[in-house]
Amino acid sequence: MIEGMMYILNPACLGLMLLGTAIGIIFGAIPGLSATMAVAVFLPVTFKLSKTLSIAFLIALYIGGISGGLISAILLNIPGTVSSVATTFDGSPMARAGKAGKALGVAIFSSLIGTVFSVVVLMFVAEPVATFALKFGPLEYFTVCLFALVLLSSLISYSMLKGFSATILGLLISMVGAAPVGSATRFTFGFRALNLGFPDIPLFIGLFAVADMLTDTAKRTTEHKIEIIQDYKFKGLGFKLSELAGQGWNYLRSCILGLFIGLLPGIGGSAANVVAYTVAKQRSKEPEKFGTGCVDGIVASEASNNACIGGAMIPLLTLGIPGDGPTAMLLGALTIAGITPGPMLFKNNAPFVYAVYTALLIGAFMFFLLETCGLKYFVKILMVPKYYLYPIIIMMCMVGVYGSNSQIFDLAIVIIFGVIGYLFKKFKFPITPFILGYLLGGIMEKYLIRAIQYNRGNLWAGYMKSPISLVFLIITVVVFIYALIKNIRAFVKERG
Amino acid sequence: MKSSKKENFAYAALMCFFGVFTVYGAYRIPSRASLGLGADYLPKIVGYLLLFLSLCFLIKALLICCPKKATDQTEKAEKTEFDIKPVIKFSATILFLIIYVLLFKKVGFIIMTALYIFAQSLLMVPSEKRNILLSAVLGIVTSILLYLIFSKGLNMLLPNGILKDIL
Numbered sequence: 001m002i003e004g005m006m007y008i009l010n011p012a013c014l015g016l017m018l019l020g021t022a023i024g025i026i027f028g029a030i031p032g033l034s035a036t037m038a039v040a041v042f043l044p045v046t047f048k049l050s051k052t053l054s055i056a057f058l059i060a061l062y063i064g065g066i067s068g069g070l071i072s073a074i075l076l077n078i079p080g081t082v083s084s085v086a087t088t089f090d091g092s093p094m095a096r097a098g099k100a101g102k103a104l105g106v107a108i109f110s111s112l113i114g115t116v117f118s119v120v121v122l123m124f125v126a127e128p129v130a131t132f133a134l135k136f137g138p139l140e141y142f143t144v145c146l147f148a149l150v151l152l153s154s155l156i157s158y159s160m161l162k163g164f165s166a167t168i169l170g171l172l173i174s175m176v177g178a179a180p181v182g183s184a185t186r187f188t189f190g191f192r193a194l195n196l197g198f199p200d201i202p203l204f205i206g207l208f209a210v211a212d213m214l215t216d217t218a219k220r221t222t223e224h225k226i227e228i229i230q231d232y233k234f235k236g237l238g239f240k241l242s243e244l245a246g247q248g249w250n251y252l253r254s255c256i257l258g259l260f261i262g263l264l265p266g267i268g269g270s271a272a273n274v275v276a277y278t279v280a281k282q283r284s285k286e287p288e289k290f291g292t293g294c295v296d297g298i299v300a301s302e303a304s305n306n307a308c309i310g311g312a313m314i315p316l317l318t319l320g321i322p323g324d325g326p327t328a329m330l331l332g333a334l335t336i337a338g339i340t341p342g343p344m345l346f347k348n349n350a351p352f353v354y355a356v357y358t359a360l361l362i363g364a365f366m367f368f369l370l371e372t373c374g375l376k377y378f379v380k381i382l383m384v385p386k387y388y389l390y391p392i393i394i395m396m397c398m399v400g401v402y403g404s405n406s407q408i409f410d411l412a413i414v415i416i417f418g419v420i421g422y423l424f425k426k427f428k429f430p431i432t433p434f435i436l437g438y439l440l441g442g443i444m445e446k447y448l449i450r451a452i453q454y455n456r457g458n459l460w461a462g463y464m465k466s467p468i469s470l471v472f473l474i475i476t477v478v479v480f481i482y483a484l485i486k487n488i489r490a491f492v493k494e495r496g
Numbered sequence: 497m498k499s500s501k502k503e504n505f506a507y508a509a510l511m512c513f514f515g516v517f518t519v520y521g522a523y524r525i526p527s528r529a530s531l532g533l534g535a536d537y538l539p540k541i542v543g544y545l546l547l548f549l550s551l552c553f554l555i556k557a558l559l560i561c562c563p564k565k566a567t568d569q570t571e572k573a574e575k576t577e578f579d580i581k582p583v584i585k586f587s588a589t590i591l592f593l594i595i596y597v598l599l600f601k602k603v604g605f606i607i608m609t610a611l612y613i614f615a616q617s618l619l620m621v622p623s624e625k626r627n628i629l630l631s632a633v634l635g636i637v638t639s640i641l642l643y644l645i646f647s648k649g650l651n652m653l654l655p656n657g658i659l660k661d662i663l
Contacts, residue, residue: 168549172518182527184525210593392634449533453533
């Protein structure tokens with residue numbers, strides 16, 4: 001263990017990690033760039049480094065990239081990465097109310113808690129947890145995805161119909177391109193560029209960045225005069241620790257959710273922040289405060305998305321299965337370095353494993369220090385008028401989108417989904433269920449079909465054989481019925 | 497957020513359109529199925545779900561009482577007063593983005609980005625704060641900075657367009 005730690009605790013490695021964290025934060029904060037892209041772009045740079053240095057640098061990029069998304073989520077209401085979608089729900093309103101420092105401080109602190117929690121769990125329970133996850137088959141994966149979608153759609157307080165409509169439309173979008181089963185291309189209308197489906201990053205940039213700008217341009221002239229006044233004070237972390245009183249259970253629950261979702265390959269951190277946020281809202285005694293600048297929402301989102309980091313590392317180290325995009329890149333780096341992840345890694349190369357643990361912990365604290373020290377500078381971004389900021393942000397997004405694939409078609413997708421996002425906002429259809437439907441659609445279809453095939457057409461028999469799936473299914477049905485009754489009562493009251 | 501009878505009829509029509517489109521498209525997908533599970537399986541489910549949602553919106557629309565009278569004076573005033581400026585700004589924004597994408601490769605990243613930032617900022621800035629010089633400088637500086645960082649610094653391929661002999 002000491003040997004592994006000493007691989008990291010030297011000036012060269014720490015300096016490289018600091019640089020990696022800073023670059024990762026920038027990649028995470030700029031909409032259009034991502035942690036995956038950061039790791040992919042710098043992967044060739046690490047070829048000439050030792051295996052420990054290269055993995056430490058990439059881990060720093062990873063942590064910085066995942067955590068950096070909160071900056072634009074709070075300051076610009078545009079998630080820097082999909083892991084920070086839910087942070088916009090309360091982080092942005094809080095910032096617009098002049099409490100940007102508090103929002104950032106809470107988010108950064110929560111990110112630290114989430115990362116440290118997940119790394120500690122990784123250290124102690126990696127092997128047993130991975131063994132449990134091995135029991136998840138297609139039916140379990142499908143039911144968990146279904147649970148996430150129904151939960152989110154049902155909890156749209158103003159209209160369950162609109163929530164489900166958005167989810168189903170998201171599923172529809174996810175079906176464009178090559179089918180996961182049967183290899184037929186669907187709904188491409190002859191466009192070869194759509195054969196692989198709609199690309200993720202342009203879609204999100206369109207739905208958030210461009211839609212936001214379009215919404216702003218469509219406002220009446222008088223509304224442009226309203227600008228945020230940044231006349232607030234902050235010391236230290238930007239918030240008082242007493243303001244986090246009562247958040248203990250929220251932290252614990254969100255970290256566990258994030259860890260568990262990060263552990264499951266294919267579902268990923270993009271769902272964790274939204275699911276944790278939704279659960280926190282449902283469990284809250286004041287759910288109406290969510291979306292207005294509530295600390296609970298930021299805590300749930302950031303703690304869970306960072307807890308995914310440790311969760312995603314578990315299957316990577318123990319099974320060689322990446323938990324998300326950045327860990328898929330890390331797997332490539334490990335292979336190039338001649339390291340074979342899996343159960344034997346712990347036996348044959350224990351110092352390396354402890355080096356990875358140390359790098360994860362150091363990376364978390366580096367991110368925390370960098371962002372805390374630079375907090376006041378980050379907040380100043382809000383002083384720049386929106387009408388100058390928006391065009392620059394859109395162009396930075398376009399660079400990120402074009403840079404990842406060099407496809408003009410991706411830029412067109414940004415505009416198309418910008419208009420779609422604007423229409424969603426205008427007619428008050430929720431965006432989040434749409435995004436989750438899109439993200440989980442392909443996975444759900446694949447697992448559903450496999451589950452039916454494995455059970456020879458009798459899905460119910462599969463549920464009878466799988467207690468895990470049955471429990472999730474029952475919870476899903478209960479949530480749906482509860483929300484339906486609540487909505488019907490509200491509708492009848494409205495009429496009456 | 498209450499929605500009106502008219503709005504719910506519109507949503508019902510929209511979901512019906514998507515539902516019919518999806519079901520029609522799903523039946524045209526070659527199945528290549530085993531156990532009835534092919535590439536058309538989920539599209540059919542999604543299509544029928546959309547039609548079901550359409551029915552739900554329709555029922556909701558029919559159950560909503562008569563449209564409330566415009567007793568709210570502000571609401572009435574908002575409906576009758578139509579401001580063309582936001583519509584022009586919105587349409588111009590879409591147009592700028594489309595032109596940007598169409599000319600991106602031919603003209604090049606630096607020039608198109610500078611032009612876009614210049615045009616978009618002038619469009620969005622309130623008329624009393626408009627500063628053509630500032631918008632122009634912002635466009636040029638941002639464009640060059642982005643090019644240097646991403647193309648030269650991070651080795652991302654960005655089109656040089658008509659400046660390819662210079663860059």
